[in-house]
Amino acid sequence: MCGIVGYVGDKQAQDVVIEGLRRLEYRGYDSAGVALVNDGSVAWAKRAGKLANLEKVLAESPLPGSTTGIGHTRWATHGAPNDTNAHPHLGNHGRVALVHNGIIENFAELRSEVEAAGDELRSETDTEIAAHLIETALAAGGTLTGAMQQVCSRLEGAFTLVAVDAEDPSRVVAARRNSPLVVGIGEGENFIGSDVAAFIEHTREALELGQDQIVTITREGVEVIGFDGRPAEGTRYHVDWDLSAAEKDGFDWFMRKEIFEQPRAIADALLGRHDAEGRLQLDEVRISDDELREVDKIIIIACGTAFYAGLVAKYAIEHWTRVPCEVELAHEFRYRDPILTRSTLVVAISQSGETADTLMAIRHARQQRSKVLAICNTNGSTIPRESDAVIYTHAGPEIGVASTKGFITQMIAAYLLGLYLAQVRGTSYADEIARVVGELRDMPGHVQRILDGADDLYALAAELEGARSVLFLGRHVGFPIALEGALKLKELAYLHAEGFAAGELKHGPIALIEPGLPVFCVVPPRGRDQLHDKMVSAIQEIRARGARTIVMVEDDDHGIEEFADTIIRLPRVSTLLQPVPAVVPLQLFACELATRLGHDVDQPRNLAKSVTVE
Numbered sequence: 053m054c055g056i057v058g059y060v061g062d063k064q065a066q067d068v069v070i071e072g073l074r075r076l077e078y079r080g081y082d083s084a085g086v087a088l089v090n091d092g093s094v095a096w097a098k099r100a101g102k103l104a105n106l107e108k109v110l111a112e113s114p115l116p117g118s119t120t121g122i123g124h125t126r127w128a129t130h131g132a133p134n135d136t137n138a139h140p141h142l143g144n145h146g147r148v149a150l151v152h153n154g155i156i157e158n159f160a161e162l163r164s165e166v167e168a169a170g171d172e173l174r175s176e177t178d179t180e181i182a183a184h185l186i187e188t189a190l191a192a193g194g195t196l197t198g199a200m201q202q203v204c205s206r207l208e209g210a211f212t213l214v215a216v217d218a219e220d221p222s223r224v225v226a227a228r229r230n231s232p233l234v235v236g237i238g239e240g241e242n243f244i245g246s247d248v249a250a251f252i253e254h255t256r257e258a259l260e261l262g263q264d265q266i267v268t269i270t271r272e273g274v275e276v277i278g279f280d281g282r283p284a285e286g287t288r289y290h291v292d293w294d295l296s297a298a299e300k301d302g303f304d305w306f307m308r309k310e311i312f313e314q315p316r317a318i319a320d321a322l323l324g325r326h327d328a329e330g331r332l333q334l335d336e337v338r339i340s341d342d343e344l345r346e347v348d349k350i351i352i353i354a355c356g357t358a359f360y361a362g363l364v365a366k367y368a369i370e371h372w373t374r375v376p377c378e379v380e381l382a383h384e385f386r387y388r389d390p391i392l393t394r395s396t397l398v399v400a401i402s403q404s405g406e407t408a409d410t411l412m413a414i415r416h417a418r419q420q421r422s423k424v425l426a427i428c429n430t431n432g433s434t435i436p437r438e439s440d441a442v443i444y445t446h447a448g449p450e451i452g453v454a455s456t457k458g459f460i461t462q463m464i465a466a467y468l469l470g471l472y473l474a475q476v477r478g479t480s481y482a483d484e485i486a487r488v489v490g491e492l493r494d495m496p497g498h499v500q501r502i503l504d505g506a507d508d509l510y511a512l513a514a515e516l517e518g519a520r521s522v523l524f525l526g527r528h529v530g531f532p533i534a535l536e537g538a539l540k541l542k543e544l545a546y547l548h549a550e551g552f553a554a555g556e557l558k559h560g561p562i563a564l565i566e567p568g569l570p571v572f573c574v575v576p577p578r579g580r581d582q583l584h585d586k587m588v589s590a591i592q593e594i595r596a597r598g599a600r601t602i603v604m605v606e607d608d609d610h611g612i613e614e615f616a617d618t619i620i621r622l623p624r625v626s627t628l629l630q631p632v633p634a635v636v637p638l639q640l641f642a643c644e645l646a647t648r649l650g651h652d653v654d655q656p657r658n659l660a661k662s663v664t665v666e
């Protein structure tokens with residue numbers, strides 16, 4: 053949700069900033085802009101639409117050379133996604149240029165103040181008001197850092213701000229509250245980014261900032277203070293992935309690359325989490341075993357695809373631990389006044405670690421004294437920082453807007469959590485836990501087998517290119533997979549798609565079935581006989597009404613062929629783990645269908661990768 057970049061050093065700032073924006077474009081692509089400090093003034097360019105539009109403008113009318121600059125790629129909140137509302141925004145006299153991610157909630161009141169002072173506002177954005185306020189503070193004397201500090205202490209909401217001052221080319225100043233910001237530490241140059249992808253090709257040394265902190269970068273160094281002006285410190289870390297992880301590597305889309313990375317991502321998610329006997333060790337869990345034994349209820353909170361990982365987790369965690377487990381959409385959670393106690397464990401699942409709805413939900417849970425454990429992919433992001441414990445999913449950077457390897461590793465982490473709780477609480481036998489861990493270790497191979505058959509899924513996408521609507525059916529843990537298959541198709545192919553629990557069919561949705569309607573059906577393994585047979589009956593019922601059935605069923609499960617127009621074979625795994633291989637054909641299908649329909653798979657319309665506003 054908006055990508056921001058800042059640079060000061062000895063390179064051409066425009067090149068560094070544009071390259072950084074390219075790597076952050078997944079965060080928002082409604083408009084893009086850049087501002088450079090040159091010879092006592094700010095030179096800028098901005099354009100609605102994707103970064104390519106801005107690059108075209110810059111190629112036609114190049115900005116003057118500069119080694120200090122900032123840039124922005126936008127997901128619109130205040131004001132339409134047009135040229136005027138694009139960032140950067142300037143102060144009244146064009147001395148300060150500012151880019152912003154987030155929402156300034158008290159902007160209406162500040163706008164009146166700025167207008168009363170006689171300033172002329174050009175855009176409808178909240179950002180422009182902050183630019184005016186910073187410029188006014190700067191005009192009274194002092195540095196950009198001081199002006200930023202004065203203004204930030206007056207702002208309400210969630211924001212990251214990055215600014216330059218025409219009269220001081222030596223510094224770029226940034227501030228953060230409840231919104232992501234990292235600093236890249238180079239030699240004779242320093243960087244600012246919404247995440248490390250912004251500068252990964254220049255440095256892998258990073259500094260994470262705390263809440264309500266301001267950072268000033270110069271060529272020589274980095275200085276951090278709090279909004280209260282007191283010296284503060286960020287946390288240094290080394291980024292353990294390199295540029296290749298942020299590139300497409302020969303794939304047409306990041307999403308397709310990330311689907312194919314899943315065997316490795318699963319292996320990494322499991323790495324170091326168990327000993328040779330299959331006994332689990334989760335070292336980032338800073339909640340004592342005694343506290344885990346006292347847990348009497350688990351509430352999983354998440355949004356979108358991460359919520360579906362939570363639904364899968366519920367089945368597994370309840371089965372292994374016998375602790376009641378609820379799953380809630382994070383944005384609904386705190387508004388319904390949930391019952392939370394000290395013995396409630398809240399599990400927040402978030403790929404980005406920045407989803408505002410999930411963040412607000414965990415804050416609410418912690419205020420009620422519940423313990424919070426995050427399952428997260430992004431090191432040092434806000435949700436794990438504000439949690440009592442974290443299980444990192446280690447999927448590597450996920451750049452495609454639609455979550456794939458993020459989702460699969462969320463499920464792996466949730467299984468690990470369930471098994472760990474079962475181990476600590478003694479609700480499953482050690483050999484049972486070791487058997488499941490062994491099965492999890494086989495998952496990279498199973499997923500690879502599905503990927504090896506990708507061409508069949510692509511052929512299916514070609515056949516179904518004209519479909520106007522697609523349904524997905526599942527039972528038990530196959531139900532969240534049906535929901536996820538439908539979500540992928542909605543967000544990428546812009547098709548009407550719905551996922552249903554197959555048992556619900558006769559209570560209404562069966563009325564949707566008409567001749568030729570494609571329906572994906574996830575058949576549970578035969579281990580759960582009743583479930584399996586009931587699913588087979590549902591397939592017969594919809595086939596009898598003319599549906600085109602695409603049946604996902606495990607190897608050696610025969611007898612369904614006569615009711616299936618297409619069969620997709622899944623490896624034999626135990627029921628609770630079936631979502632891991634079963635989601636992969638649906639990802640491949642959605643990616644291919646959207647590609648055939650000519651959509652931008654990595655940047656679907658109206659979406660952004662991390663939703664940092666509520």
Ligand code: F6R
Binds near residue numbers: 356405454
């Ligand atoms: C869909 C998708 C979204 C996210 C959701 C939560 O493909 O990616 O539904 O899953 O916005 O995001 P995180 O996991 O970053 O909290």
